[in-house]
Amino acid sequence: MEFLKYRSIIPVLLSLLICISCGPSIIRGKPPFISIAGLSLEGQQLSADFNIHNQNGEPMDIDGIEIQVQVEEAVLTRYNSDFKLSISANGTEEILVEQLPDEFTQQLLTSLQSGEVSSLPFSLEGKVSTLLDGTLQFRNKGHLYPVPGRPGQFRSATTHSSRVHSEDPFRVIDDKQ
Numbered sequence: 001m002e003f004l005k006y007r008s009i010i011p012v013l014l015s016l017l018i019c020i021s022c023g024p025s026i027i028r029g030k031p032p033f034i035s036i037a038g039l040s041l042e043g044q045q046l047s048a049d050f051n052i053h054n055q056n057g058e059p060m061d062i063d064g065i066e067i068q069v070q071v072e073e074a075v076l077t078r079y080n081s082d083f084k085l086s087i088s089a090n091g092t093e094e095i096l097v098e099q100l101p102d103e104f105t106q107q108l109l110t111s112l113q114s115g116e117v118s119s120l121p122f123s124l125e126g127k128v129s130t131l132l133d134g135t136l137q138f139r140n141k142g143h144l145y146p147v148p149g150r151p152g153q154f155r156s157a158t159t160h161s162s163r164v165h166s167e168d169p170f171r172v173i174d175d176k177q
Contacts, residue, residue, distance in 0.1 A: 026057035031136035032087070032128060034067060036156035037094060039077075039144065041109045046101040048077045051094055052128075054087040061086050064129035067097075071120050071144070074104050112146055112154065119143040122156070 037049040050067060054060040062085040069076040079097045087093050101109075111117050125139040142158040 028056050028058060029133045029136070030055045031138040032060065032062075033140075034124060034126070034138060035140065035158055036069065036122075036124065036142075036144075039109075039154040039156070041101070041106065041113075041152045041154075044100055046077060046099055046105065046109075048079075048097045049094060050079075050097065051092050052085070052087060053092045054090060056089060058089050058132075059086060059091075060133075061131040062128050063131060065095075066126040066128075067124065068126055070123045070125075071105075071108055074102075074108065076105055076108070076122065077101070109152075109154065112144060113151060115146075119145050124158075 033051075033053040033055055035051045035053070037051045038047075039049070040047045048069065052062075052065075064082045065079070065085070067077075067079045069078075077097055077099060079095070085093060085095075108120060112120050121141070121143050123139065123141050125137075127135050127137040129135050140158050141160040142156050144154050144156050147153040147155050
């Protein structure tokens, strides 16, 4: 008799348990996706505009960032700062880096602009220090192309993105998995 009394409660409890387990989960601890929004070489000045996209479901408070763009074995541009930046959940912010490029960098971009090469493969890597998740590393690969009709301006296309997990700083996992 007791069993019949509680038998109707069991399906209700199971339904409740299923609903709770299927609830939304917030992505957290994923490094930002950093891409080159634009690159320009005007005279002796190289300007790189980076997009920093927070891929997490909660705000990201950055208190330090390192970015390096490398073409072949040459460093195209490098940025290292302890500035504070807050990015909303799934939001994007931009930073502009201006510097004087070395002669080899100028030659690479000039050969791209002139059509001597159709694209330049690059790797963009670095890390961000966050208040909540510590240090998050990122690596992206892609190609630089000249912007048609705009001398000295270049655009990028990211072809491969990977991230380094904080549990094992030497283990790289493709985001496509």
